[in-house]
Amino acid sequence: MASVCVNDTLTDDELRWVLSRLDSDKDKEVFGHVCKRWLHLQSTDRKKLAARAGPHMLGRLASRFTRIVELDLSQSISRSFYPGVTDSDLAVISEGFKCLRVLNLHNCKGITDTGLASIGRCLSLLQFLDVSYCRKLSDKGLSAVAEGCHDLRALHLAGCRFITDESLKSLSQRCRDLEALGLQGCTNITDSGLADLVKGCRRIQTLDINKCSNVGDAGVSTVAKACASSLKTLKLLDCYKVGNESISSLAQFCKNLETLIIGGCRDISNESIILLADSCKDSLKNLRMDWCLNISDSSLTCILKHCKNLEALDIGCCEEVSDTAFLGLGSDDFLGLKVLKVSNCPKITVTGIGKLLEKCSSLEYLDVRSLPHVTEVRCSEAGLEFPKCCKVNFSGSLTEPDVLL
Incomplete structure (x- = not known):
């Protein structure tokens, strides 16, 4: 029989189909070792990339991996001495990776508003952005992202202390499909900013305002009412201005709530927790209320009896809770x-x-x-x-x- 060359017989589309049938990343890497043609196909078909590289190398990566939709340049805490990605890197990324949907820049402390402006100007398809602990960022940079990235679904800003209510107003006006927002430690966020946010962003499923010490009942109640059908996760750790009014609003409007973090909210008491347990009995899965000092056996028994789908519960330092909470459980x-x-x-x-x-x-x-x-x-x-x-x-x-x- 005459020898048959695979490369002469199969088209690029057919070879890509073969590549798509490989399950492991290791096998896909081996595919690219066969020859230059297969390496090119493997490179252009790749969707995810994690890297630590300067502008020159990022430019080469962009020219090789032309269909990347997810780019991870985050820095671990153990590399806290290293600034990670810089503004000049972001300029290359924004020009080279036009298909990006997901960009993780967690803990890249060298980034400024100039870098975010590049993202907003060039990456219009972006849906997920994590700039947590990029501490130089301000409203100016976030407004540029909101201006250019209208399809944004998730935005994480934990530790960005210069972010204020102005950023929330920009998101409300331009990113109406936002579903997840992380604001942990953004202490300049207030009730007014949350009210502006949910005027436009009414599909929020996850909201993390842990340690946002200027958020109180008015802001939480506004979010609960505006995002009643969508809100599933709300984190309010150490928001000491949050009290029973917030929990009662969640009980009244948010029937699909799955995760609630209220640790350190010391003004919350049994009355509102009992309302919550009855309202969210079918949805609630995770509840953290450590240091809620007014919580006692009556509300805990109610949670345990009604919330049948509850998987995780933290009542640490709730000093009034006793054996009675557990002994009150019935045979069924x-x-x-x-x-x-x-x-x-x-x-x-x-x-x-x-x-x-x-x-x-x-x-x-x-x-x-x-x-x-x-x-x-x-x-x-x-x-x-x-x-x-x-x-x-x-x-x-x-x-x-x-x-x-």
């Missing part, structure tokens, strides 16, 4: 909890933990640190049997799951 009350944190709740004893274990066979992580009546020895003496897959944190030596961060 079975919990689907996977993560439970009850550290620094001095009224909880081995009796309460034992009752909990009777009702919760799916537990994977239990935090009982700093409970004077609950120690590894006492649990053993009481004959408590923890689920096989459950990690019990008695002393703080275990890595905590990040589901409630």
Whole structure:
């Protein structure tokens, strides 16, 4: 038989189909080692890229990987001494990677508003942008992104302390499809800014305003009403101005809420939590309310009895909670909890933990640190049997799951 050359027989489209059928990234890399033609096809077909490179190398990457839609240039905390991507790098990226939908610049501390202006000017298809802890950024740069990136769906700005309500106003006017916004530690954000945001952005599913100390009940209530059908995750850690009015508004409007973080909101009490437990009983999966000092057994029992889909619960430092919260569960009350944190709740004893274990066979992580009546020895003496897959944190030596961060 005459020999047949694959490259003479198969078209580029047919070879790309072969490449698309390869499952692992390793196999796709090997595909490119066959010959220059296959390397070119493999390069132009690649969709994701993670790199650390200067402008010259980024330019070469852009010319080789022409269809990249996801670019990760983020810096880890361990490389905090290194500034990462700079404004000149962003100019090259914006000109070279025109198809970008996702751009991660987390912790790239060298970026300024000039770099963001390049993004807004050139990357009109961008849908996801993470500039968390790029501490030099201000409203000027964010306004440029909002002006040019109308399809933006997710924006993460944690640690950007110069961002103010003006950025939220720009997003409201130009990025109407925004679904996720991270503002952790942006202390210049106020209730007024949130009110402006939801005038235009009414599809928000995830809002992180942890440690936004100038946000209070008025802002949260406005968000709850405007984004009632879409809001699924709301993070309010250490927002000390947030109280019962916010929780009552969430209970009234947000029936699809899945994750609520209210740790450190010390004015929240049983009355509003009971309303929330009844309203979101079918949707709520993750609830963090550590340091909510007015929370006691009545609201906790209500949560455990009504929220059947609850998977993670943190009531650390809620000093009024006692065994009664668990002993109030009836014979038909079975919990689907996977993560439970009850550290620094001095009224909880081995009796309460034992009752909990009777009702919760799916537990994977239990935090009982700093409970004077609950120690590894006492649990053993009481004959408590923890689920096989459950990690019990008695002393703080275990890595905590990040589901409630």
